[in-house]
Amino acid sequence: MLLNKFGKLEMAGDGLARAFRAALDARSPLLTSVSPAHDHTERQFLGQDFYVLPADPTAIDKWCRSATIVPRPAIRKERQAY
Numbered sequence: 001m002l003l004n005k006f007g008k009l010e011m012a013g014d015g016l017a018r019a020f021r022a023a024l025d026a027r028s029p030l031l032t033s034v035s036p037a038h039d040h041t042e043r044q045f046l047g048q049d050f051y052v053l054p055a056d057p058t059a060i061d062k063w064c065r066s067a068t069i070v071p072r073p074a075i076r077k078e079r080q081a082y
Contacts (some may be wrong), residue, residue, distance in 0.1 A: 005033040006042045020045070029067035031060070 001023045009015025023030045024046065031053075034042050043050070053059050 001028045001030050003030065003032045005035070006038060006045070007035065008038075010045070011038060011041045017045075024048075029064075031064065031067075 003016055003019055003023065006020065007015070010017045010020060020030070020032075051063075053063055
C-alpha cells in the first residue's frame with residue numbers, strides 16, 4: 001500500500017492516520033515518506049520498527065517487488081459426478 005507522507009496531521013490523529021492504522025491492522029506492506037523531524041513520532045504511532053529505504057527508485061522498486069510477492073495456494077477443482 002502506498003500512502004502519502006506521514007506528517008503533522010497524522011501525528012495529531014487526523015489526515016491519513018486512519019488509513020495508516022488500517023494498513024497496519026491488515027498487515028499490509030506500507031510505503032510512505034517521513035520527514036526526519038517526524039521520525040520519532042511515526043515510530044510511536046506505528047508501534048513497531050520499520051525499514052528506511054534510500055531515496056533511490058531502484059531500491060524502492062526492489063522493495064515493492066519483494067513486499068508484494070505472495071505465493072498463491074494451488075487451486076484444485078473437484079470433479080463433479082454426473
